[in-house]
Amino acid sequence: MLILECPYCGVKAEETELSPGYEAHLKRFGPGSSPEEFEAYMFARKNPKGVHFERWRHAYGCGKWFLAARCTATLEVFGTYPAQSGEPPADLQAKIKAKRPNWEGYK
């Protein structure tokens, strides 16, 4: 059972205090978007064996959504950061790259 530290309240919350929210950093496509864009927004999800960015809500705590970088194979957690982030923080990306030299990067 995972532990993730909520970046808002500092609690090292266990999985039962959290609710999952799937892939992070999706770009919303609304009216006017092409079928391909909308399909990507709605349905195309990464399923990597390795580094993954995902959304979690501290549901039984402060109620805030946050983002986590996690290895889906080993369950190593590289870091958590606020949901109000367009992309993973640069220092977190550097940390991941150092731990997983073969990681192809965030984009």
Add this chain to the structure above:
Amino acid sequence: MSTRLQKGGRLIDRTRSASFTFNGKRLSGFAGDTLASSLLANDQMLVGRSFKYHRPRGIVASGAEEPNALVNMGEGGRFEPNQRVTTTELFDGLTATSQNHWPSLEFDVGVVNNYAARFLPAGFYYKTFMFPRFAWKHVFEPIVRQSAGLGKVPQGPEVDRYEYAYAFCDLFIVGGGIAGLQAALVAGQAGSRVILVEQTAHWGGRAPVDGDVIDGKPADQWVKDTVQALEKLPNVTLRLRTMASGVYDHGYVLADEKVADHTPGDGRPRHRLWRIRAGKIISAQGAIERPLSFAGNDIPGVMLASAVRDYVVNFAVSPGDRTVVVTNNDDAYRTAIALKEAGLEVPAIIDARTSLTGDLPAKAKAMGIRVEAGRAVVKVKGGKRVTGVSIGLQAGEGAVLEDIACDAVAMSGGWSPVVHLWSHCAGKLVWDEAQAHFRPDPKRPPTNQDGAAMVAIVGAANGNLSAAAALADVAAQLGGSAVTAVEVPEAAMLAVWIMPQGAGPALKMKMWLDYQNDVKVSDVQLAAREGYTSVEHTKRYTTLGMATDQGKLSNINGLAVLAGALNDQIPNVGTTTFRPPYTPVPFGALAGESRGEIFQPLRKSPMHGWHEAHNAYLEPVGLWRRAYCYPRAGENHEQAVNREILNARANVGMLDASTLGKIIVKGPDAGRFLDMLYTNVMSNLGIGKCRYGLMCNEQGFLSDDGVVIRLSEDSWLCHTTTGGADRIHGWMEDWLQCEWWDWKVYTANVTEEYAQIAVAGPNARKVLEKLGGMDVSKETLPFMTFADGTLGGLPVRVHRISFSGELSYEIATPASHGLALWEALIEAGQEFGVMPYGTEAMHIMRAEKGFIMIGDETDGTVIPQDLNLGWAISKKKADYLGKRGQERTHLASPDRWKLAGFETLTGGVIPDGSYIIADGHNANGQRNTQGRVTSTYYSPTLKKGIAMGLIKGGMDRLGDVVEFNTVAGSTVKAKVVDPVFYDKDGEKGNA
């Protein structure tokens, strides 16, 4: 015979006897006994029958690894099957019965399977119960059910209590032997928060039995001193009778504490399930001795050498007067020596090795014990107990050189480290050729959230089998002051997987690998011949290593035999996956406190007690319990519902609507936010006004609905469905936190702050006016408006909204006044004919009005346009959640099924779940369909069946007669009609 010795027994207290029954026979033992030791003390060699062949079985082991001696324990509400006698502490009044036999343990009909064994080979079930198909139900299944299963299912409700407890530590140490104790001492003295658990009732593990000397002291003394030192450390917690069941991600451990198994009925919880989060886990679980595979190794009286030693030293119980020891290693000589020292006979030690050089064989010989090198047990003689062994050459094919009379056999095939906790989260193993076992690979540990090693493993569990090596291992891994044990040099063991080496098929069919599942050497070899090359497949095909013991004794022997049959190396064959629990955990412990009244949270409205007191029939709505109807004496539910509807339509009814979601949305951007959330416009709603709105998900499918009211310039209150309250609040917060975080909007879920009561019916206004306190007239408070004020002296917000179609007020009051307001309304309403109505009346009344219900008319694939709700979708808005989704071609298609009303030609009710059939059949041979019913009821108001449903063409089909299917295969003809069955012009609600 097995018996109690006159003296000795380090764990028993001869001054305190305990009486118990086994199969109704009254027996007695001592405090400190296990059920196993006390059965043996009473010469109860035969304790059960095997699962498949119903062979007589006795006790093999002395601990958690016991495969055979499973009994039904206790009676009534404390009955529990499959309890291992070796881990059951004896207490006065214990009752146990043996399993897997009929009619009796001594005479069992099922033993016929034993004679038919050649017809019940590996994969028997798969091969036999295939064809013909009909035979499964009528022939095979009844037979399998009759003979399947270990033990009996408890019949009565459980009478004991269980609970969870959460704990946190730096180090969680499993195993209270000398390695675990020393590890705890080192870490505890260094200041770490330590929890040390031991599955048995005693500290010290095997060292005291083996006669080890530690720090110059007898092991018993060292253990006592160390436990005392640990008890003085405030940062160390010690727990006996606590079995670490599994290691999970990020240092999570489950451990089952048997709090009161040995003191039933003393008021304490029976078990406590610990949910532990550890910085690091240290496994010091020791090692388990392996049986040897020789013919007849399952006959009662054949035991592990270490178990024989345990019974003699710990409990002063001798399994036999004459015990033959058979081994491939030096350690088993300790058993021979212990037996001899206890004054018992050891006719011979049969050692598979040809050259014996160790100190222990020398000592045994010096004591006058006959030692035979290079020899094997060809077969064990006896039926329900051992009568002797036939001896031959280990290198031979089974030619008998000599028969030796004996009544017990102590066997040792070497030791296997307990690597379960290391392996649960993918710690890897290496094959240790010298000791012929798998041990942890220190280079490939399981890892935690930081990518660091999560589990360490020390002592015998790490392959360091002697006390000296185990303690050196602790020092090497954890440091601390050096503790030394006297090293007794042991010569190398010899891997022996089949005894004798060249045994033929007749012997192999009697060599048991897995006692519990009756898997023999011949079964594994057959599986290999039939192509089962993977150890995981072989396990499932043969059942090797399944059931309650999960192959603690059998796995290594089994996979070694498989490797031999495949002509492969053991490490290439590998092990099956180790999974929690380490030993079985009762369901009660897993359920914890979640039983009875607190099985799950039941949400209750402030008026819940009133509903119960007035005979409400309650139905679950999510976790809420809501009044479905209020039956009166002599009424069934249907009659009660019909009465409640007719009364609300004729007089006035009251509904507890407190469960409806209520969310405040406030801020400079709140209007803009609600315009994104709802399909229609909410930003232009006037203060004091109400508006019905729809919410969709991004795919465009309808997800919730409700009335929105505007409280002030910058604040709105959104009503959601009962089930939608938390979900929609979460949905709002998701968008505000993760997408539009620069918008200035706050939300607050105030669902439970207010009790809400719908007062509906022609007399509704009169009831409110009787209570008095505010103007609720049509002029001051017209339809779709609200006002704050008081009624009967209670603070209220009164909404003129209607889900019933009647003149209706929905009144909110702070929850702590809810009951007072409800009772005041009931009292005021007496003269106007008020009656409470429940959720079913609410459902039917809204259906009579053609109002949709989330979850009835919607199922996650329905868009508002399908429900003719286009009027609630803004055409002007550039964007709202779901707009893009609804533009997809298949959602905009005219072929979609759309809402209409239905009436049967006979006035009957269309069955729930019916489809509207169309011509022809689809590719699967099923009738084509053109729609389905979504809500269908008997309307007491209209005195006929009414329904809503989705049909291809929707309202364009008005007047068509269509056919609904029924489960019985017939069809029901119905006419497509307007779904608004009652008060089409809405005059009543507007009144």
Add this chain to the structure above:
Amino acid sequence: MRNPVSPLGNATFDGFCKIREIGPLGMISLRAKPDVKELAKAVKTAVGTKLPAQRRIEVAGDKACGWMSPDEYLLILPYAETGAAMEAIAREMGAAHHLAAAVSDARAVFRVEGEKADQVLAKLCPVDFETLAEGELRRTRAAQVAAAFWKDGDGFTVVCFRSVAGYVMGLLTHSAEKGSELA
């Protein structure tokens, strides 16, 4: 006006700890960011405490202010004073972006008192009580429902939703049964 009633009528249980349902207490959920300059004074005026830091609760007599999230505070005060406090908040916050909602009736409040009070909660909550600081407000779950608590005097004050008051009382009762002490 009639007296408000607590969900369980101030039920009690005596086990190895004492469980008491208290209240109703006045409670206000106040949402605003801590950098809004009006906020500190609004809280001070309403309940007399300073603004709590992350995960803290500031107590002043029978009033308190707890940190619930980076933009949410829970104000606690006598039930009858809730209306006046709401007005004070509205006055002090003025046009500053905020949301204040009375939630007194949406909650049930319990006291768990006794030397081993932490053990009662340790059976229900995935929380390390050894590292729970004095004056720390912890939001978590108690078995299957949301709960918040803090150490106060000889025990803990536990807050949950009103609708599950009976369930939480059941949990606390089960966990405080005599003979089930953890140590």
